[in-house]
Amino acid sequence: MLAEIITVGDELLLGQTIDTNSAWMGEKLALAGIAVERITTLSDEPAALVAALDLALESRGLVLITGGLGPTVDDRTKQVLSTYFKAPLVQNDEVLADITHWFSSRGFPMLPSNVDQALLPDTCEVLPNPQGTAQGMWFTVEGTDQVVVSMPGVPYEMKGIMVDEVIPRLVARFSLPTRYHRTVLTQGIGESFLSQHVASWEVGLVNRGVSIAYLPAPGQVRVRLSAVSEIRDEAILRVEQELSDFKLQCGDWIVSDVEGESLxxxxxxxxxxxxxxxxxxxxxxxxxxxxxxxxxxxxxxxxxxxxxxxxxxxxxxxxxxxxxxxxxxxxxxxxxxxxxxxxxxxxxxxxxxxxxxxxxxxxxxxxxxxxxxxxxxxxxxxxxxxxxxxxxxxxxxxxxxxxxxxxxxxxxxxxxxxxxxx
Amino acid sequence: MLAEIITVGDELLLGQTIDTNSAWMGEKLALAGIAVERITTLSDEPAALVAALDLALESRGLVLITGGLGPTVDDRTKQVLSTYFKAPLVQNDEVLADITHWFSSRGFPMLPSNVDQALLPDTCEVLPNPQGTAQGMWFTVEGTDQVVVSMPGVPYEMKGIMVDEVIPRLVARFSLPTRYHRTVLTQGIGESFLSQHVASWEVGLVNRGVSIAYLPAPGQVRVRLSAVSEIRDEAILRVEQELSDFKLQCGDWIVSDVEGESLxxxxxxxxxxxxxxxxxxxxxxxxxxxxxxxxxxxxxxxxxxxxxxxxxxxxxxxxxxxxxxxxxxxxxxxxxxxxxxxxxxxxxxxxxxxxxxxxxxxxxxxxxxxxxxxxxxxxxxxxxxxxxxxxxxxxxxxxxxxxxxxxxxxxxxxxxxxxxxx
Structure with missing residues (x-):
């Protein structure tokens, strides 16, 4: 399963904003068994997005787009997708009610451009965004099993939609096998010395159905063990067994075995x-x-x-x-x-x-x-x-x-x- | 003058590294009058880079590549460019002397793979990298005035080569007009309120030959005034005059008028x-x-x-x-x-x-x-x-x-x- 990420926005090309979304999405997709093959960053110009979509759909099963969904005139992703998928924009009453509530509960005035955010392409599945007013959209390319997803570029809104809506749908739709992983944080030993220290254990790891990744950060190395299996319990058992072995050998350097925890x-x-x-x-x-x-x-x-x-x-x-x-x-x-x-x-x-x-x-x-x-x-x-x-x-x-x-x-x-x- | 940035490395697609190079380069190029139209992030796979180069050179005058120049087997950018430009790798004695000195002065042993870093495509201009062992490379596409530049992905090495070698060559080669800019940092007022406060001044700014950009950061807004002219002193005069006016109107919120300085x-x-x-x-x-x-x-x-x-x-x-x-x-x-x-x-x-x-x-x-x-x-x-x-x-x-x-x-x-x- 191959994917492409397309990020849209002049501010990314002008260097006013650093794209942190792609790396976050790349990691989450990799953990779900989906490999990102290319990331493309484009201006707000509609023709650029159309050309990038054509190119991505030549060889990728999944295209994830972020950005260009705001209420201002430079945000044109929704309009481009409506035309691209021949799906006219229609008012979604449920979404309109949510947006109205979003503004009233915060005491903000609601502008006509915010009402327009409830206009959505008629064939897309709406991916609710409880943290903002721009909804996620899920399109299936006609006559194929290819999927195009559009999400807002605001990082915490995108992350919410990815975790709650996109990843679960991808796992269900593409029958992805169960993946299980654990990470531990080590401190005080370099990546290559750590790998050398566990060399004899590491060499047989692949044959025992577990893969290892060293994710270096300044002064620290995060070690991730993962396994893929049709049976979830089996993946868990394999990873936990190898993790015990790793901890026995490297306990002196491990500062945390809680997922994602910092020192x-x-x-x-x-x-x-x-x-x-x-x-x-x-x-x-x-x-x-x-x-x-x-x-x-x-x-x-x-x-x-x-x-x-x-x-x-x-x-x-x-x-x-x-x-x-x-x-x-x-x-x-x-x-x-x-x-x-x-x-x-x-x-x-x-x-x-x-x-x-x-x-x-x-x-x-x-x-x-x-x-x-x-x-x-x-x-x-x-x-x-x-x-x-x-x-x-x-x-x-x-x-x-x-x-x-x-x-x-x-x-x-x-x-x-x-x-x-x- | 349109440019494309291509960043190479599996670690970018897997989310192990956030690409901060592209935003930095995008800003520096924009200030020099070159617009980045697309950023493409690719795996270390040679075929992907070849396809991306073909696509970029269809419409862009400048392609800047970062990454894939290290001494390890997964670094293949130099080999791809050698083949792409039909420029065989030959040993550059001057570069070899520099690399040898780099290692001896640090007391590190020099490996055969480091010696190989002095092998460079015979038709490229070498862009020296005093901070590392991978050199920058400048290629001219035969029969065109298109330029392809390759740099290491390590941010401070890339930045040194950009500032010392690439930007000056681009300015000279493409006769780019002089651009002059000044930024001031404001604090305690939002972007839209600031713009409203100076509305009557701002409306005539374009006609006076100066453009303004609001670069928001949490709690702060950086304001950049810039002008383009064939005559450098004229660009300076225009910007400094408008900056004085801006300071008179917004002095209460300005915390720094030193270029790039933080609060x-x-x-x-x-x-x-x-x-x-x-x-x-x-x-x-x-x-x-x-x-x-x-x-x-x-x-x-x-x-x-x-x-x-x-x-x-x-x-x-x-x-x-x-x-x-x-x-x-x-x-x-x-x-x-x-x-x-x-x-x-x-x-x-x-x-x-x-x-x-x-x-x-x-x-x-x-x-x-x-x-x-x-x-x-x-x-x-x-x-x-x-x-x-x-x-x-x-x-x-x-x-x-x-x-x-x-x-x-x-x-x-x-x-x-x-x-x-x-």
Missing amino acids: AEALVRTFTDERMTFAVAESCTGGAIAASITAIPGSSACFVGGVVSYVNQVKINLLGVSPDTLEAHGAVSESVVKEMAEGALHTTGADFALATSGIAGPGGGSEHIPVGTIWISIAGLNGVEARLLHFGQNRIRNIEKTRLEGQAWLLRKLKEYKSAVD | AEALVRTFTDERMTFAVAESCTGGAIAASITAIPGSSACFVGGVVSYVNQVKINLLGVSPDTLEAHGAVSESVVKEMAEGALHTTGADFALATSGIAGPGGGSEHIPVGTIWISIAGLNGVEARLLHFGQNRIRNIEKTRLEGQAWLLRKLKEYKSAVD
Whole structure:
């Protein structure tokens, strides 16, 4: 089953908007067993869409279009599809009632162009969009089993229609076999080293009916195991069995085995489950650790806050770091980062505290302490420790890598403490 | 002058990588006067690239290809282009010397596949890539003035080759007229309201030879004025004149008139220029304000740090907020946010302090203080003030909007102070 994605909009060609829809759709379709063979991005010009549809339907069974469904004059996808499929626009009373309700419930005035959004091609199946006023449309190409789907370009509206309407219909219509997958998040080992570590297990994986994908992100690798089977339970059994083997071999690097969970989310979940709290004392990461934690709903259950100690006086005043230690060792040192972690622990009353102090760059480095030299420390119920990290020249990457390394270490420290006391 | 962008790589179709290159290239080409008419994303399969090239060259004068130039077996773009343009691969000694130096200077071993990267089609012009080992290639289609350019898919390598090699060659080769543009960043007013505010000025803009683009981002609008002329000084004069008029009308909302500068960068630049410092006391923004500031190189010149006071005890212990005030008014209140700002000012010794306290959501709201209720306060050389903001239900957007509103206000406060004392 091959598919093409067509995204419509001048703003995509002019670089005013980055197309994130296609990647999201590509992943979801791949997991359903449908391979995207081409993505085409077009202007709002009707002739361009007609030509792209002709070309796509030469060889693809499925065409998914996003964009061009808004109420303004530059949105012409619906009109093009009405003509292309010889399906005149007729008013859909149910959709009109939904749109009317959408506006009245928000207290917004309804314009004639919004009423027109209830005009839909008469042969299409309407794919309801509860989050907006532009409906999804499902067309079957006459005399074939090819399908053309049109959705709005607003990402959360498109995602809702894909998950609730399109994917279930595709699975039913094309009798796609059951696919089952699990992903785990690893941290602290590169993709090629990870693959080498499990080489002997990996080599037989295909014969055991499971495929593996390494999805690298900066500093992390997400590993996905998937299986296809006519019988759902069999696919599940195969994947779960191999996942157990993988975890036995790579447990030290796994920071989450919850589908799609980030490291920060795993940290918040684990601390909350254990009814433990933590604080931060951030120098070179400058608030990035706190910000990634507090972006997560419910993080206040385990995160108490902390200090961004960007200058030495703040380290002294707020964290109780000794001026003598700063004088003797400098801010980027084992002694200072430990005092920062202990200070944060003491002043906030949290169970654990994570501290960072280093040279993020690009300036501020010296011969003895070059850019990328970063100390991290954890103080907590099992004492205080510090580690020295060496990264490169890129400021943003140094901050992000320090955050990930620190959060992964904090997660391990909590687990060590729990297994020691249990 | 019409162009097509072709991006190559299975990872783009599978959704493992979001294509950010095309939007960046689309914007740069538009500014140079070249319109991208289509973006096509393909697999690593050679036949797909050949078919896409044939189609693109039917109607486009310029085709830009990214991806498929790495040293591994799935990278086949160079081989396809060699065959397509009947240009055998020959070793380029200069490139080989550069690649050899690239590896030796980093202490990495050089593999045979890296030596092969010095094999290049004999008729192409090499576009040097100082940041990597895959070179850019510039082909002229025989018997036409059409151009095909191939670049690596790594964003910073592609960007370097575009800026240093491709754009200057395109301008020279196609005698593109001079374009000049300036952008300003506005904050606190929506796109349509901004356009309405300057309606009478805007209506005559085209006749005065200047075009305007509104580039909206969450909470902000970037406004770009541009002009095209055979004479560069004339284009500059026209744009600068209109920009002055725009600034007179919209000065209150302009947070930066430096090309491409973000609000956080404008804040750091202005505080540094004025030799002033600031601190933060973040409750609902949870470190996001500090993190956006410290992501900027050199921010330590004006940013001293601060406190993430996620729980009340941290507000009391680290910021000196009175337990009585918390008891009487609650954490999300004018009194508490002012005490937070004053506490941060006092304890860090900065010239200004910005504080936030609110309900970011999705949980934690009540009938009296619903999700999206957020207090911000600034304490500093001109006293202490607080403002109440009302946002929606989305946690991430609430945090981001509060950050922007707070930073824009802090920038205004500093300017007010400076104009009062000067």
